[in-house]
Amino acid sequence: MAQRGWRTKRGRKALAAVVYAVLGRGLVASARLDERVRGEVRSWPDGAVVTLRIAPFGPQVSWRVSGGVLTYLGGAEAPADLLVTFKSVDDAIPLLLGMQGVLAAFAEHRATVRGDLALAMSLVRCLHIVEGYLFPDIMTRRILPHPAERRASHATAYVFLLFRTASLEGAAS
Amino acid sequence: MIPDYYEFCNSAKIVSGSKAIEHIGYELAALGASKPLVLTNKQLLELKVATVVLDALKDTEAEVVAVYDDVPVDSSVAVVNDVARVYRETGADAIVAVGGGSVLDTAKGATIVLTHGAEDLMEYRGAESLVGRRAIAFIAIPTTAGTGSEVTSAAVIKDTERHVKMGFTSLSLLPDVAILDPRMTTGLPPRLTASTAMDALTHAVESFSCVQANPLSDCYARSAIDLIREYLPKVMADSKDPKTRLALANAALLAGAAFSNAMVGIVHAMGHATGGVAGVPHGDAMAILLPHGMAYNLGCAGDRYGELLLNLAGAEAYAATPAAERGTAAIAAVRAMMMSLHESAGLPLTLAEAGVLPEQVPDIAKAALNDGAMSMNPRQPTYEELVEILKGAL
Numbered sequence: 080m081a082q083r084g085w086r087t088k089r090g091r092k093a094l095a096a097v098v099y100a101v102l103g104r105g106l107v108a109s110a111r112l113d114e115r116v117r118g119e120v121r122s123w124p125d126g127a128v129v130t131l132r133i134a135p136f137g138p139q140v141s142w143r144v145s146g147g148v149l150t151y152l153g154g155a156e157a158p159a160d161l162l163v164t165f166k167s168v169d170d171a172i173p174l175l176l177g178m179q180g181v182l183a184a185f186a187e188h189r190a191t192v193r194g195d196l197a198l199a200m201s202l203v204r205c206l207h208i209v210e211g212y213l214f215p216d217i218m219t220r221r222i223l224p225h226p227a228e229r230r231a232s233h234a235t236a237y238v239f240l241l242f243r244t245a246s247l248e249g250a251a252s
Numbered sequence: 253m254i255p256d257y258y259e260f261c262n263s264a265k266i267v268s269g270s271k272a273i274e275h276i277g278y279e280l281a282a283l284g285a286s287k288p289l290v291l292t293n294k295q296l297l298e299l300k301v302a303t304v305v306l307d308a309l310k311d312t313e314a315e316v317v318a319v320y321d322d323v324p325v326d327s328s329v330a331v332v333n334d335v336a337r338v339y340r341e342t343g344a345d346a347i348v349a350v351g352g353g354s355v356l357d358t359a360k361g362a363t364i365v366l367t368h369g370a371e372d373l374m375e376y377r378g379a380e381s382l383v384g385r386r387a388i389a390f391i392a393i394p395t396t397a398g399t400g401s402e403v404t405s406a407a408v409i410k411d412t413e414r415h416v417k418m419g420f421t422s423l424s425l426l427p428d429v430a431i432l433d434p435r436m437t438t439g440l441p442p443r444l445t446a447s448t449a450m451d452a453l454t455h456a457v458e459s460f461s462c463v464q465a466n467p468l469s470d471c472y473a474r475s476a477i478d479l480i481r482e483y484l485p486k487v488m489a490d491s492k493d494p495k496t497r498l499a500l501a502n503a504a505l506l507a508g509a510a511f512s513n514a515m516v517g518i519v520h521a522m523g524h525a526t527g528g529v530a531g532v533p534h535g536d537a538m539a540i541l542l543p544h545g546m547a548y549n550l551g552c553a554g555d556r557y558g559e560l561l562l563n564l565a566g567a568e569a570y571a572a573t574p575a576a577e578r579g580t581a582a583i584a585a586v587r588a589m590m591m592s593l594h595e596s597a598g599l600p601l602t603l604a605e606a607g608v609l610p611e612q613v614p615d616i617a618k619a620a621l622n623d624g625a626m627s628m629n630p631r632q633p634t635y636e637e638l639v640e641i642l643k644g645a646l
Contacts, residue, residue, distance in 0.1 A: 164381070182627050185379075186463040186515075187257045193381035196419045196624035203627065224632030 091168045095133055096154070098175040099140035102131075103151045105209045106142060108239035110149045113230045116208050119201045121147040128152070129202060130159035133171050161194035161202065177214040180222035181206050212236035258466035261423050262509045264392075264403045268432040268502060270494060273305055273393065276348070277312025279429045283389035285346035289339050290319045291359050292350040297321055301395055302350045304435050309348075317342035327354045328410045329373050329418075332361035339366060339388075346389035349427075350436075353399035353534075356392050360407035360425040363388050367424065374411065374418060379624065382422035392427035395436045397500040398448025398535055400455055400508015402430035417528065419624055426512075432501040434494035442488060446597040447535030449484050449500060450590070452476060454523075454538040455507035457546065457586070459514035460560055461553040462628045469514035472506045477563035479503035484589075488596045517629030518620075519545035522642065525619035530608045539590055539599050540606060544645045546583045548637070553630045554579030561585065603646045613642045 109116040123129070123144045132139030141152040141159065165171035170189035173179035181203050184190055192199045211219055211227030213236070219227040229236075267275055280288060288309065292302040302321075309316050318338050323331055335358060339347070349359035364376050367387045376382055392402035401407075406421045440448075456476040459469050483499040490496065522545065523537035532540075546557055558578030562570040564585040573581045593599040600606040608616070617638035620626060626633075633641070 162378075162381075182632070183463070185627055187255070188259045188380065189257075191378065191380040193376075193378040195377060196379065197622035199379075200622045200624060200627060225634070 088168060091172055092133070092138060095168055095171050095175055096138035099131065099138055099154070101213065102175070102206075102209065103140040103142065103153060105213050105236070106205060107149050107151045108236055109205070109209045109212055112212075112236060112239055113208055115230075116205050117147070119205050120144055120149050122201060123198060124160065127160040127198070128157045129161045129163075129198070130157070131163045131165075133165045133168050159194070161192070161198045163190050163192055163199065163202070165190045177210065177218040177222060180224070181210075182224065183222070253465075255464075255466050258464065258468075258513075260466060260468040260513045261405070261426070262403060262472075262513070263423070264427050265429045266403075266432070266505065267429060268498065268505075270434060270498070272431050272433040273308045273435065274311075276305065276308050276391065276431065277314055279391060279431070280312065280314045280346055280348075280389065283346065283391075283428055285389040286314045287317045287342070287344050288314055288346040288348045288389075288391075289335070289342060289344035290316055290348045290350060291323060291335060291355055291362075292319065292321050293323045293355060294321045296351055296355075296395060299439060301436060301439060304433070305348065305350045305393055314346075317344045323351065323355045323358050325354055326410045327358040327361060327408070328412045329361070330412065331358055332365060332373060332409055335359070335362040336365040346391065348391045348393065350393045350395060352394065352396040353401045356394065356399070356401040356427075357407040357409060359390060359392070359427075360401075360420070361409045363390055363425065364420065373409065377418045377420060379419075379421045380423075382420070382424050384424065386424045390427045391429045391431065393431045393433070393436060394501065394504070396440060396444065396448045397437050397497070397504040398451040400452060400504050400506075400511065402427055402432075403505055403509045404512035406512065417524075430505060432498060432505060434497040434501065437497045437501055438492050438494060440491070442491060442597040443599070444535075445487060445491065445500075446484075446593040446599045447533060447539065448504070449480060449487075449535075450539035450542070450593065450599070451535040452500075452504040452507040453480050453586070453589070454519050454542050455511040455516060456480070456503075457542065457557075457560060458516040458519055459507070459510035461546075461549060461556040461630060462515050462517045463630055464514040464628055465556070466514060469510045472510035473514070474560070474563050476503045476507035476510060477560060479506070481564060481566065481589075485592070488593070515628040516625050517545070518548060518626060518631075518633065518641075521620045521623035521626040521629070522616065522638070524623050524625065525616045526603065526606075526608060528619055529616045530603075530606075530612050532603070532606045532608060536600055536606050537603075539593065540601065540603055540645055543583050543586050543590070544641050546586065548633065548641055549629065549631050550579055550583070551631070557582040564589075603642065608646065610643075610646060613639055613646065616642055 296302040
């Protein structure tokens with residue numbers, strides 16, 4: 080019987096695109112909610128575009144930092160200053176679904192990095208914080224280097240993610 | 253222990269032994285090259301170290317098209333671009349790099365420029381992002397026994413205008429051939445020998461205990477430590493003995509291959525930062541910080557350090573130490589090695605002795621946290637923890 084849904088490569092790519100959208104908005108929401116993420120983002124070069132993508136044809140998610148403020152660019156093509164590329168969708172899925180940590184994914188050569196490695200380290204720290212908001216403790220205990228410390232509840236984070244970043248996108252466009 | 257997934261590549265041909273450099277003509281011909289550009293520095297020419305290679309090249313069918321000896325202590329973008337320019341202008345078809353980490357990293361940078369036609373080397377920074385075969389034959393001849401750069405897929409190049417150190421890792425940076433000849437290192441002063449050997453030891457210990465460690469890199473790391481334990485004291489006692497020098501050069505190469513595949517961790521992250529902020533030579537920083545980094549990791553990597561006690565202290569010490577105490581004993585073995593090198597060569601024991609000021613600690617901690625090596629450490633420190641470790645090493 081033919082496989083369907085997320086078991087197919089197309090399905091897994093669609094799933095990755097959905098998680099990218101959540102992660103994309105989640106990072107922006109975290110930058111509003113959490114001073115640790117804000118601090119990291121402020122250290123990024125002004126105008127820098129950071130992209131996570133899956134080789135060879137996507138999906139991808141990008142952010143731009145401008146004046147210390149992060150903007151979600153969705154899957155739009157933009158020349159990236161820091162480009163993290165997963166070698167295949169199967170390398171990205173465990174990370175995107177919270178089954179594998181970001182550092183473990185790098186350790187297992189699942190992604191390549193083009194750009195400043197110090198900026199990549201800062202992005203990793205941000206993603207750790209975002210994962211703390213997006214995933215329950217039962218998952219983060221396994222994938223984060225330290226227990227998740229949240230400055231706001233999961234519910235608040237999701238409200239920011241769903242509504243506040245959406246309004247930001249509207250303003251940006 | 254076997255990881256869920258790992259990768260390993262050590263494609264460089266190793267040519268090791270007395271008069272190994274005399275094979276350089278054959279190795280160039282085997283690579284299809286006949287017009288090498290020799291890359292080195294003035295000091296190595298004055299000390300007649302690089303001339304051993306040039307003399308060997310005279311007696312071959314190859315024609316040296318240029319000797320580039322302007323490589324500074326820290327490889328820089330400007331020098332990399334200049335080397336690439338000379339390579340193009342002279343019609344060279346190979347690079348023979350004779351020197352320490354800086355010369356070898358400059359050669360690696362030049363191969364990026366020449367292969368990818370890079371206008372700005374900055375565009376190629378990153379990890380594993382350079383793909384495609386290198387277009388240039390590349391032979392590496394190390395003149396120190398420490399960095400292992402002759403078999404690593406990594407390079408660090410400074411952008412002096414933008415004041416940033418750019419890191420590159422790619423399999424395309426691996427030299428085609430690495431030649432180890434004792435004539436390259438017999439003239440190294442004891443202080444530099446000790447410092448670079450501790451760099452090699454740190455490569456081996458960290459690669460064995462970091463998150464990318466795998467069965468193949470473990471073999472290299474253990475062999476490197478065995479050679480360092482056995483031959484470093486002998487080299488310190490008689491620096492002119494070619495056999496012991498060659499053994500130490502092999503140790504550095506093995507440790508380099510180990511860390512090129514398993515990476516390094518907190519000690520290197522702190523060491524890079526200490527070098528950047530306070531100018532402490534890399535080997536000295538490694539020697540000082542290794543036991544402190546191991547102590548920090550002991551809770552999660554203690555068993556791995558315990559395994560290394562066999563290599564660090566020998567079979568009798570390993571057998572006489574209860575399993576639960578072997579990790580701590582491994583750290584003690586490293587400290588004992590350091591103390592011995594302090595007494596015989598004046599290696600500094602603390603960061604303060606190396607010239608680090610207490611007020612520089614916050615900047616070092618901040619830089620260490622952003623260093624790529626930190627991501628491979630088995631335990632991720634916070635900024636505050638790093639400050640404490642560094643204060644402990646002060």
